[in-house]
Amino acid sequence: MATRETQALIIDTALALFNRHGSSNISTNRIAAECGISRGNLHYHFRNKAEIVYAIFQRISHAMHDEWPADHLEPTLEHMAKMYVRQSMLILEFEFFYREMAALLRQDSLLRRRYREHRERRIDAICRFLTTLAEQGIMDFGADRAMLRPVVIATWIISDNWPNFVEFSGREFDAEAICQGYDMILHMLAPYITVGFEDVTRTSHETIHALVAELPRDALASAG
Template sequence: MKTRDRIIEAAIALFNDKGTAAVSTNHIAAAVGISPGNLYYHFRNKEDILGAIYDQMDAVGFGDYQAIIAESPAGSLEAMERTFLMIQRFNWRYRFFKRELTALILQHPQLRERHIRTHRALLKLVRHSIDSSIDLGLIRPMDETERQLFTDEIWLLALFWLNYLEVGGEEVTDETLRRGNEVVRQTVRCRLTDRALHLLATMEGTS
């Protein structure tokens, strides 16, 4: 692994463990086993490292989603299930960012602008998934207002389920992440067509 990538990985681990405020570039350099000067050859400061982590987050998140819809059509029940679980594992890998989201984007204006762009792009993906589900006959038809509200509802669940577990004192495990999928199922279930309900029952092993 290249030194630059090692710096990024060490920063993610330290930020997840201690939070961004408690970690300096010296801490990161020590974790990598390099001098501060060597670190500054790759990054000017901690904000640059945060920007590089965000680059990685974008690449990983969008790449993982593309891999899912390459195997399961966007809007299908399988894609919904796999996408939500992927998001929760993604959130756990970059949990410091989810924990400190508001503070980080307030403290770093450039990061805030980037995050807003990514947030809006992801909302469009969720909306596209919902529209695709309706076109596939899996979700009942909705008007524009209902579709947008449903988009917000699903994205809120996906974005903050991990936070919900942690603030409630629950351990983040595969089991509690899967429970998040069940919450999404419950939210989506009342909007499914009869055909989709049959497919879901088959997936759940109840028919």
């Protein structure tokens, strides 16, 4: 196989194994065996497991920064609900990383630095989106303008951790669970939303249920 194809195979295989068993329980030998390649071939592409984890994180970063750059061009509360579903699906796709994030970042200074850069860029993008909502008259931060960034950080923490909370509660991560997590974000933003909050909540739930209904049948199967 070509180098890129082999690297993609290794990353795809490692991601599936990490999600299923946890990264600490999977060796590079196991990954190589599952790929059907030699250990030496794997180490030609990735010197160790940390490099594989870093390559997986680059996929996360790519999705957020290269595929989600135009959110501010759709400044609606409906699109904000779509953003939350999209983030939830990303977390499920890379669930081991979000489960093990604290340990992974502590172990790898390069990964920690890149994560910080990634986080700051994404927080800036969300601030830009909410600022555009304010320009459209949908939100109003007024004298609380300085609260924009802290509020965004708080919503980031909720969205990153809600799937884990649902899973460890023994519940199914379905459309209703996604709505409950999103409700927390809406309540944090409620003081700044200028339109009817009940209407926003109802429309958001309808949007989330419609989006989840369009997902592949097994899209939520890995959670809960």
